[in-house]
Amino acid sequence: MLGLGDLEAIVMKVLWSADRSMKVRDVLEVCVNDGRQPAYTTVMTVLDNLHRKQWVNRELDHGAYRYQPALSRAEAASRALRQVLEESGDAEDALLHFVRSASDQESTILENALRRLR
Structure with missing residues (x-):
């Protein structure tokens, strides 16, 4: 981690x-x-x-x-992802690269999560 x-x-x-x-x-x-x-x-x-x-x-x-x-495994993973994005220098580009590399299952999870948050 x-x-x-x-x-x-x-x-x-x-x-x-x-x-x-x-x-x-x-x-x-x-x-x-x-x-x-x-x-x-x-x-x-x-x-x-x-x-x-x-x-x-x-x-x-x-x-x-x-x-x-003090935090769940998922919360710790989220914290790590946040840190990676902050240190990437270009969070948008890093996220776009990630989305392009995501599996179908990961893409579905992301789409569902974004729909729920809107």
Whole structure:
């Protein structure tokens, strides 16, 4: 995901896939089960950084933080698209190139979304 480091993106995927808020140890357990071997302190630092960057919310639960995404995966993707358009130097041209490369399904989604917003 744009704006995230590799491990930050992995941690966000773990949190987006969860059905509840998670402690550092919970996130670490999922990472280990997926074949990664980050240290507990590394995951703790990544979650703290994600909180500082406002990607996750946290609440104290019996002396340990529980983390959950501050925004949905779709909202994060939208934020990334917005950033790409702002950095393109020519948002109109970038959008036109994207539309030309869109699949039939993506074109239909865009057309329906534009119709709903008008």
